[in-house]
Amino acid sequence: MADRAFPVVFATRVMATVKFYEHFGFVAFFRLPPDGEPGYVGLRRGAAELAVVDAAWPSDHYARPFGTGARFEMFVYVDDVDAAVGGLGDRAVVLREPADMPWGERVAYVADPDGNPVAVAQAASASP
Structure with missing residues (x-):
């Protein structure tokens, strides 16, 4: 069985959204068209x-309109929120500014270029 799955982010400004995620360490590996x-x-x-x-x-490929408002939430872990x-x-x-959560993680929320919420999280410290 295949073990690959990934979210697809709909963007009104593709490259602005790509640059946003590159800030969190994502690297582009495939692009269409190539130029x-x-x-x-x-x-x-x-x-x-x-x-x-x-x-x-969504409209071009399966006759569904591009939605408004938050269409998904991405959760991205970083070393320092x-x-x-x-x-x-x-x-x-x-x-939402960075804050310590009751379960030990530090989390902030930012909006991507299309306004979708992205949680930026720092894992709980191993030490008390």
Whole structure:
């Protein structure tokens, strides 16, 4: 059985969304078309993958409209939440400042270029 699965992010500005995820360590490994403005970009970070496609994809491929509002939530782990969020500058709106959660993780929420929420999380410390 195949063991590969990944989310597909619909984006009104494909390259702006790609750059947003590159900030969190994702690296583009596939692009269509290979030249010019892409309609599809595959990204990887370790074993994790995601694809960013033009917002017209759902309408063009299976007759569903591009939705409004939050269409998904991505959860991305980083080594330092405060540095990762601070390093975004004006590339993202902070929806919720970094805060320590009762379960031990430090989490912030930012919006990607299309307003979708992205949780930026730092794993709980192994030490008490």
